[in-house]
C-alpha cells in the first residue's frame with residue numbers, strides 16, 4: 571500500500587514493519603489509491619448485491635467496499651465483526667429541534683458492534699496490523715477507541731493495550747474495554763498526553779498503534795460516507811454535520827468524499843460542518859480565525875468526554891476536508907449538547923453526549939443562517955446512548971443542564 575505525507579507530499583510504503591504513522595517531517599500519512607481504472611457503474615452494482623449479504627466478509631459495511639479501502643489486503647487477513655450497516659433515521663422531533671430544515675437524517679454509527687463509529691476504522695486497522703505480523707495492538711483513548719480495539723483484539727485472539735485518562739472519561743467505556751480483555755493503563759492527563767507517549771514508545775514496545783494517526787483507521791472510517799451515499803441512492807444531502815475531537819471522522823469524510831467524487835459515484839460534494847465542544851475547540855478557533863495553523867488547547871474540558879482533546883492530530887487532514895467541501899466549523903456549549911442529546915434520546919434513536927454535538931451544532935448553524943431552512947442535512951451519531959449512563963443520571967435524576975421539559979425522572983410509587 572502506498573502512503574503520502576499530507577504535509578510535504580513525500581511518498582512511502584506501509585507494507586512492512588515497522589509500521590509508519592508519520593513522515594520524517596512530522597506530517598500524518600494518507601493512503602493513496604489509483605482509481606483511474608475503476609468502473610463506477612459496475613462497482614455500484616457489486617455494492618448493491620453485497621448489501622443484502624449475510625455471514626460473509628462482504629456483508630460488513632466496511633469490507634463491502636474493500637476494493638476502495640484496501641484492495642491489496644488478502645481477504646483472509648480482513649477481520650470483521652459485521653461492522654457498519656448502521657441505521658438511518660428521520661425523526662421529526664429532532665428535525666424540528668434542529669431548526670425545521672427540509673430533511674434531516676441521523677446516521678446511527680452508534681449501532682456498530684462496540685457501540686461507536688470507531689469500528690469501521692478499527693476493522694481496517696487491525697486487519698492491516700495482523701497482515702504486517704503484529705500481535706500486540708495499542709491505543710490511547712477516552713474510551714470508544716479502546717472499546718473497539720479490545721473487541722477486535724478479542725476476536726483475533728490477540729493482545730490489546732489501552733492507555734486511558736484516569737479522570738473525565740465514562741466508566742461504562744472503560745469497563746467495556748476491560749470486559750473485552752484489554753490491558754488498561756490509567757494515567758493522569760488527557761488523550762493528548764497519551765498519544766504523545768504512544769507515538770514515541772510504540773515500536774520499541776512492539777505495538778501496532780490503532781489510533782487515528784494510523785492511516786488505515788481513516789481508510790476504514792471513510793466507509794461511513796460510502797454507506798450513507800449508498801443508503802440515499804448516491805444522492806448526498808446538502809450538509810453532513812459531525813462532532814470533532816481528534817478529527818478522525820472529519821478526515822475520513824474528506825477522503826471518502828474525494829473518492830466518491832473522483833470515481834464518479836456522486837456529482838456534487840456536500841458541505842461539511844464540524845462541531846466542537848466550546849471547552850475543546852482548537853480546530854474551530856483556527857478555522858474561525860481563518861488561520862492555517864492549529865494552536866493546541868492545553869487544558870481541554872467538556873462534559874462530552876469523547877471530545878476532550880486539545881491537540882487533534884488530524885487537524886491538517888480536517889482542514890483539507892473543509893477546503894474541499896467549502897465546510898464550516900462551529901462550537902457549542904455543554905448545556906446545548908445535553909439538550910440536543912435529550913431530544914435525540916426521546917426520539918428513540920439515542921446517543922452519547924459527543925454525538926449530540928452534531929445536532930446542537932446544526933441547530934446553531936440554522937439559527938445563524940449558515941444552513942438554510944430549505945436545505946437538507948445528515949448528522950452523524952457517533953456513539954451509543956449506553957456509552958455514558960452518568961450523563962443520563964445527571965440530566966434526568968439530578969436535574970443538571972437545561973430543558974426541564976425533556977427531563978423524565980422515575981416516580982417512586984408504593985405497591
Ligand SMILES: Cc1ncc(COP(=O)(O)O)c(C=O)c1O
Nearest residue numbers: 815816817818819876924952953
Ligand atoms: C462518540 C464520539 N464522538 C465523536 C468523537 C470525535 O471524533 P473524532 O475524534 O473523529 O473527531 C469521538 C472520539 O474521537 C467519539 O468517541
Ligand SMILES: N[C@@H](CCOP(=O)(O)O)C(=O)O
Nearest residue numbers: 711712713714715781782816
Ligand atoms: N474519542 C476518542 C479519542 C480519539 O481517538 P482516535 O482513535 O481517533 O485517536 C476515543 O474514543 O478514544
